[in-house]
Amino acid sequence: MAGLLDTIIQGILLGGLYALFAAGLSLIFGIMRLVNLAHGDLIVLAAFAILALGSGLGLDPLLATLLALPVMFLIGFGLQQILLNRTLGHGLLPPLLVTFGLSIIIQNGLLQGFTADSQRLQAGAIETASINLGGGVAVGLIPLLTFASAVIVIIGLNVLFYRTALGRAFRATSDDLATAELMGIDHHRTFALAMGIAMIVVTIAGLYLGMRANFDPTIGPARLLYAFEAVIIGGLGSFWGTLAGGVIIGLAQTIGANIDPEWQILAGHLAFLFVLVLRPRGLFPRALD
């Protein structure tokens, strides 16, 4: 019984990590229909930014993250304004190819700058701290923080999306770009802001990626697949859906691994396929497109 409970708790917490990886992707995809193949590499880039700021200024990773947030926001804003906006509106392929190229550039740029050494964001004793729930079930503090951060990020994105003028602009450009332009919304600037905000989420994801395990310049793409699946399971444009998608994959993986570790990854993919068969548009799709 304790084993089953532990499996479920670990699965849900793992889902928080996947949701965090996926939230930025969900935002970008939801607003501008941009499939960002460099998302995983941007997370790794953020982790390196935190590492560089942290070791350069002698700061704790958490403090370094606070400094990295505005930097990454500006990088995202500039990236969208200068590069990605030019690729939109000519079909699905140009942004796909450009972000694919971007992924290679980021990987090799990081390799040049930071070498291939695996790095880690070290947070001291908190790394192995855990809360004992009794009955042989213990919950690690970092996984718990990861999940809490995912929930806070999702609440934050929802507030931004549904309670602010900027959110209205996001929704308007997402629903009908031409009409939104007629209403005086500069969609290039809106997209650039969206990418900047996505980069903030990416930086938070980078923090937890770097605290949880080693990272090196080439590790990004491996994290991309689960993020995509979480977005699709949740339904396009729904942030709570993305969290649900992450939790479903996390749970499927831990339960699968409990049967046999060979089943871990497969179980996650099977859950994804299962949801696609039952609800092809995901669990909580926002718009009917």
Place this chain on the structure above:
Amino acid sequence: MTRSGQRNSIDRRSLLKFSAASGAVLATGMRAPAIAQSRAVKLGYVSPVTGPLAAFAEADNFILANFKEATKGGIKLGNATVPVEVVVKDSQSNPNRAAEVAKDLIVQDKIDLMLVASTPETTNPVSTQCEIEEVPCVSTVAPWQPWFIGRQANPGGGPPAWTGFNYTYHFFWGLEDVIAVFTNMWGQLPTNKSVGGLFPNDGDGNAWGDKQVGFPPVLEKLGYKLTDPGRYQNLTDNFSAQINAFKGANCEILTGVVLPPDFTTFWKQALQQGYKPKAASIGKAILFPVAIEALGRDGNNLSSEVWWSPSHPFKSSLTDVSAKDLAGAYESATKKQWTQPIGFVHALFEVAVDVLKRTPQRGDAKATVKAIAETNLDTIVGHVQWNGAGVPPFAAKNVTKTPLVGGQWRLKDGNKYDIVIVDNRTAPIIPTAGKMEPIG
């Protein structure tokens, strides 16, 4: 339609250019034998300079600079002194790319001898290309089983179906050595002999966990009980299933061959969930100091196989420096801690020079292969001689083994670690510097 038709047709001008170019190629081709007498000896070297395996090749530049310095006056071949040239190619940690650059080295650069190092993903495709193209090749830094068995037409066929190779030779240790080293280290500690195995679904994991040639049969014979939950996928974010299984079986010993990021994930999660074995001997993950430093203070007393260290009592046949001085020179040149591949990459070039010196008929693949087979050289990683010692008969021709011992990472001031050799029963010539300690 018409436009593309025009584009594809050959006009007079490009035909002329083409024939001039091919004429020139033909002419150089025909002149080649005459040039051969004065040209440099060419070594091809393939290693993973970029990509996930790049840590293995980190010392390459240092070693190559050393090598250039040592051979700047050329080497003596018979009566003549000829310059040596090394053509380095990056495999990008990708087996397909490794095969491709190997082919380039053979066909375009026309190398005399191929050298290749670091993991089966690099050594195997390059060795295979050399075998096909009949170019002599020396490889290292991959356990011999994946190198030898992995390149067989039928890897599951067993010894009668497995055949030796004519052009490719390998020096390193084997799975049987790492098993002996690990069990020797565990024998130093009082434990309940219950072992947890962490084997991923990749070449190494499948070999280590194999029920015939891997850990299971040896552990059973020595009275250990192995808990192997099954093969997991690399780059996993969650190990709770394995941790629960090991806790359930009260595994006081942990072993496995794990990728560095996966081991960090596992170890942190294990400590969070209250699983702390007395001994943890892990292959691959904690080979490099940076990987153990990534664990913060939780890496103390983790153990690993040691193939080369500054305390190995060997010296270079090429530059006469000792293992200690080579590591020291690397540290002062790069401001980085020494790593195990340094010695082996250096030894690879030692073997190459030794072989070339004994092959006056340059460019003759058969003569070079004969010289490799007759190698009898004391290198910075130990004695290299393809005499079949300690290797099963089917691989005796192509494989020779270098000594392997066991070491434990010990925390020293701050966050830095040193590896301390704690068990040398597999190679008593290498001194120990301490005893095995349980993880505190």
